[in-house]
Amino acid sequence: MATSEGQPTGRGDRAHYAQLLDHAGRTTVGLRAAPDATDTRLWGSGVLIAPGWVLTCAHVLAASDGRRRETGPAGVFGVVFGGRVVSARWAYDLSRPDPEAGPAAARADLALVRLLDPEIEHPCAWLSDQPATLLEDAYIFRGHDQSGGGGGGVAAGAGAGGAGSVSGSAAGGPAEERVIRESEGGGDGVRGAQEAHDGRGADAVPAVPAAPRTPATPVDPFIAVRFGARDARGLQFGSDVRVTPGASGGPLLDCDRGEVVGIVKGRHQQDHVGLAVPVTALRGLGPEHLVVGAEGLGPDPYHALMSLHDRWHWAGQDLGRSGGPTWFDAQHAIMAGRGRLWGVQERLQALDLLARLPAPRDPLAVEAAVGEVLDRGERPGAWSLRTWRDGHGALYQGSDPYTELRTFVHYLRIVAQLTADEVRDVPGEQAAAVREEAARLTEFVQAKAVVLQPQDRRRIGPVRRRPRSVLVEFEPLFYDEGGHELFNWSVSEGYGQGQWLRVDVQESAGGVPFEEAREQVLRRLGGRLLRADSDAGPGARVRLEVAVPEGRWHTAAGQWEVAASTRRTARLRPVGPGRAVILRDQGRREQVDPAWLRRWQGLAAAPELQALRLPPRAGARPGAGSAEAIWRLLEKADEGALPALCHTVAEGFGRDAVGVALDTGFPAGLWPARGHGEERECDASCEEFHRGVRELLHDSGGLARLPELVRKLRAQAAEAAEEGTHWARDLVLLYDDPEDPIPQLFTDRPQVSPR
Structure with missing residues (x-):
């Protein structure tokens, strides 16, 4: 542990860490007004963490009253390092609340600053990839007013990497007691539009690290501290160390691991312990934190930022690179x-x-x-x-x-x-x-x-792939002498992109009737689903997919009852309310029809799904030529259209309509397992069904969410939890993804290993 402003008492000593502290000093910057501004007082500190990017505390970029600092045109301010002042803008603010996440969402007193010159070379600090624990040898940046006196701001080579030419006193910066109040308030007063700026994009290849500059004068910018607990306020370090003005936004170093584990926040008013924000709080960085008008890092800024960081440090060890020792060299010397x-x-x-x-x-x-x-x-x-x-x-x-x-x-x-x-x-x-x-x-x-x-x-060696679904497939063989269609069946685990592993099969020359094949499947399906759930990960419920041939499109797989556990006497429970269940066409396989793929892509991209009622109006009695009329209707349907039928699809008009929908490429549709026949006209129950389907599709949020929304409807209908959902008890969802086609027939399908 460290005892005071100076001498650690752990296994390390300052000389042992001299190279690391020197690198930390060169990556610690000062933040101030724009390069051409007359006011050169420093606001606080920051840390260079990736090409063109500085990490600091959000409250450093706010004035004492919570408003945004005085900046130049388009929000430009200065970043001081290497004996120069470069232009930058505020890019991300993690202290702002996410309006969609609610007031309880986690916020952090962190901000990201982007340097405006994409070609500028500079060193970068190493950010830890693990949460901070108790540290024996920890150091914090002393603060700008400690190394340069009242007139130097930041002495050459110290903290900000040699900004000694900058005049002005850090005494004008916010006192740390006041800084804590500002950061706890989240910096809400510093919102405001900032203009878009040029800079390095998320896919930019990290530049080879620049050679460190030689300090003009010897300095001692870091002090040893005791690192204590971690609580809701952040990382706490020793109360006997005075966190001075200008230190906010600087690094908290774990010298034993050679990493930056936190960003110094200030000193708490009551118990006077020093506080730092753990760098792992950056994991909360999202596109919602982008400052208005700023150029960001894309849809996943955290991944993009840390990728730039890690690739930069690897590039620093390239053979033939001109320059001095790197941060990694210092780490390697410590860990040797x-x-x-x-x-x-x-x-x-x-x-x-x-x-x-x-x-x-x-x-x-x-x-x-x-x-x-x-x-x-x-x-x-x-x-x-x-x-x-x-x-x-x-x-x-x-x-x-x-x-x-x-x-x-x-x-x-x-x-x-x-x-x-x-x-x-x-x-x-x-x-x-x-x-x-x-x-x-x-x-x-x-x-x-x-x-x-x-x-x-x-x-x-064999890493097992995690299943996404379980597929039950019924393969029709032929009709026996009594006119009964006979089937073989199989059960496969699906891993996406048409990758399947057959895990159970009933394949014989004679086959069995459909009802018997279904009962054979159900006796084994419960255990198979439970095993797939376990392989898929904690809390997972894989999807059940059932592939049936024409004439079996009324199969109510969502109402199948399977064993609820692996006990020999396990109760039977309906599968539909607990997991997504979809129907697939057994006649579609690995040969993907262009119309099928085009319809799928159109539905997936449609901003809103619409129910396409078949037949198109209540009371219509299909007669001669109705199949041709349905064909024309389906061919002209919008990309977001999805067929909905209240008729039975086991025979007659309903069966013909589903066949036409499949032939014209439709990958999805909705109907009740027990729809009415042609002998009865549509009535109030049909109107309720079609109204429910319209509401389901209107609020679905897209094709991908449809299986889960239908599952919720089935669960509500089964429990009678919501009035008006009984129409969904036997709802069948055809959901046939051409980008994940079902496997080939049994006899010519090679085994696909999941390993």
């Missing part, structure tokens, strides 16, 4: 001799490889991968892990070196497999580039796994 099998060099390369992959589609995939590797069932919590980088940071468990190596290898193996699976059969250059990066990560994992014990290599 500790016997780690997963050291800073492995971390550097792993995070660079992860930075080149697309962000995970769902943060739960990261949490599930971490949970699988650590053999724990609980999840770290919603949104606590957002990217593959965050998952990497969750694996430091203080284990022995071998266990730690095995853990990281296992995690990266899962990430490589999941990423490759996402684009396995996707055409195009972008998907090919992702496959190439996933292959590079796999090669890296293989190289690191060679020292693992044989049993661990066997366990880690």
Whole structure:
């Protein structure tokens, strides 16, 4: 621990960390008015974290009364480092509330500043990928008024990387007691439009790090502190250290790991402990935090920012690079001799490889991968892990070196497999580039796994893909002498993009009647669904898909009852209220019809879905030539149209109408399993059905949400929880995705391994 403003008493000492503190000083900047402004007083500090990006506290960019600082045209202000003042603008404000998330949403006293010159070269600090814990050797930036006296602002080489030429006193900056009040208020008074500006985009390749400048005068910009607890206020450090004006926005360093773990916020008024915002709070960064008029990092700014950060640090170790020692060199010197099998060099390369992959589609995939590797069932919590980088940071468990190596290898193996699976059969250059990066990560994992014990290599090697659905398929064979159609059946697990693994099959020369085939399936389906749920991850409910041939489109699979557990005497429960259930056409397979694909893409892109009633008006009795009329109606239908029938689809007009809809490419439709026949005209119950379908589609939010919305309707109807939903009890949803076609027929379908 550190005892006062100076001497740590842990295992480290200041000389041991001299190189790291020097790098930290060069990446710590001062923030002030625009470069050509007459007022050169510094507002506070910031940290260079990626090419063109500075991280600071949001309250540093606000005046003492909460309003925005005085800036130049279009919101330009100055960033001081390397003996110069460069132009910048405020880009992201994490202290602002998200109006869609509500007042209870997490906010952080953090802001991102963008340098306006995209070609400017500068060093970058290393941001930790793991939550801060108790630190033995911690340092904070002393503050601008500590190193340069009253007239220097920031002394050359200190804190802000050598801004000694800047005149003015930091004494005019906000006192830390006042800063705390401003940051707790969230900076609501600093909203306001800022003009768009030029800068580096999210996909920019990191520039090779610039060589550090040599300090003009020796300085001591950092002081040792005791690091204490972490609570709702942030990271707390020792109350015996005075956090001086100008220190806000500077780094809190964990020198034992060589990382920035927090951004100094100030000193609390009551108990006088120092406070810092953990850098992991950046995981909350989203597009909603973009300042009005600013140029951002795209739809996922956190992933884009950290990818720039990690790729920049890897590029700093390129052979032949001109320049001095890097931040990694300082980390490596600190960690040398500790016997780690997963050291800073492995971390550097792993995070660079992860930075080149697309962000995970769902943060739960990261949490599930971490949970699988650590053999724990609980999840770290919603949104606590957002990217593959965050998952990497969750694996430091203080284990022995071998266990730690095995853990990281296992995690990266899962990430490589999941990423490759996402684009396995996707055409195009972008998907090919992702496959190439996933292959590079796999090669890296293989190289690191060679020292693992044989049993661990066997366990880690086959990474099981997580199923997204369970498919039951009934294959018609022929009719027996009594006129009964006979069937074979199969059950497959689906992994998306037409990838299936057949896990159960009844295949014989004779087949069985449909009702018997269905009963055989139901006796095994409950356990199969439960196993797929378990493989899919904590809390998952995979979708049930049922592929039936023409004449079986009235199959009410949502009302099937299956075993609720794996007990031999388990109760039977209807499957529809608890999971999405959809019907698929058994006649459509891997040969995707262009009309089918075009209709699917049109429905998926439609801003709103509309019910297309068949027949088009109540009371219509289809007669001769009605199939031709339906054909013309469907061919001319808008892209957002989805057929809805109240007639039975088992025979007559309803069966013909569904056949025409499928032949004209429609991938989705809605009807009751027990619709009325042609002998009865439409009545009030039909009007209620069509009204309910119109309301369902109008509020659906798009095609992708339809299976889950129908599930909720089934659940409400089953429980009679909402008046007017009984029409949905036997609702059938045809949902046939041509981008995930069902497998080939039994006899010519090769086994598809999920590993």
